[in-house]
Amino acid sequence: MLTVLSSVLLVLTVSACGGGAATAPGAAPQGGEATSGGGAEQKFLTIATGGSSGPYYTLGGAMAKIYKDKLGYNASVQSTGASVENINLIKAKKADVAFVMSDVTTFAYAGQENFKEGGAIKDLRAMAGLYLNYVQIVTLKDRNIKSVADLKGKRVGVGAPNSGVEVNARMVLAGHGITYDDIKADYLSYAEAIEQLKNNTIDAAFVTSGLPNSTVIDLSTTKDVEIVPIKKEDVDKMAQQYPFFVSAEIPAGLYKNDQPIQTAAIRNILLVRSDLSDDQVYKLTKTFFDEMPALKAAHNAANEIDVKEAGKNLVVPLHPGAEKYYKEVGALN
Secondary structure, eight states: OOOEEEEEEHHHHHHTTTTTTGGOOSSSOHHHHHHTEEEOOHHHHEEEEEOTTHHHHHHHHHHHHHHHHOOOOEEEEEEEHHHHHHHHHHHTOOOSEEEEEEHHHHHHHOOOOTTTTOOOOOOEEEEEEEEEEEEEEEEEGGGGOOHHHHHHHOOEOOSTTTTTHHHHHHHHHTTTTTTGGSEEEEEHHHHHHHHHHTTSSOOOOEESSSSOOOHHHHTTSSSOOOEEEEHHHOOOOOOOOHOOOOEEOOOOOTTTSSOOOOEEEEEEEEOTTTTOHHHHHHHHHHHHTTHHHHHHHHOOOOOOOOOOTTTTTOSOOOOHHHHHHHHHTTTTT
């Protein structure tokens, strides 16, 4: 962790001195190379992820190592509150690559929800569509919470402030006619929420992530875990208002569950700064897929990433550098 923090501080120091993310378009930073596509190849790269116990952080760490080993970048991974914070970091040019959820990205692009006050962020660009994030409403069997409706009156971890989980929790609850006025909402990260469940200080928690989530597995080793289902018909109803919702299943046995569990899911996206050069984003995208075995070894969620689909059906435009790669490999016409 000390090494990660040191790398992040180094990136911020370089940015403040005119290198890294603060480099002016078209001017090569110290140690960088001029490239085509309206910019310079920067050698410092900050990857914004999520909490240190989630898949974003694990995959981001693997990416940082890949970009350092294969492209020679001084790449660092930054633990954050996830999607909302990551988009704001991209906007402020304090991050270069960021993991985000499609719902939060949609709202940012349209200036809705958490982004009403600041307005629409139209220069967001995608590098790749990733795996699905599964809504995992985690509780304990002795709480007798069998449906979303049963959350009324309960103390519920709804995600960290400025996280995609928290945005997602509000939408799922609203889809079942529930607001925060009907529950006792606690703004907790994955790790904090699971710890509170262990200590019996909350009744349930939203853990929206790729599968499996290490904190839920950890909880299941000491407690009888229950995942609250979200029925397909309810997901379909939510999707009428929010098209990024899809119905999915948590496989049997993942958390000692005997049967698959119906739930809602949302696709994750990798965003990049729009002012990164086309050549650099092409390199980032190509290396990301060339080194997919290393990403799959880092976290099982990467097994769902498909290069043939990664450039399609995205909620914001592709960066031209990424688009060039997908066309090159026949994944886009």
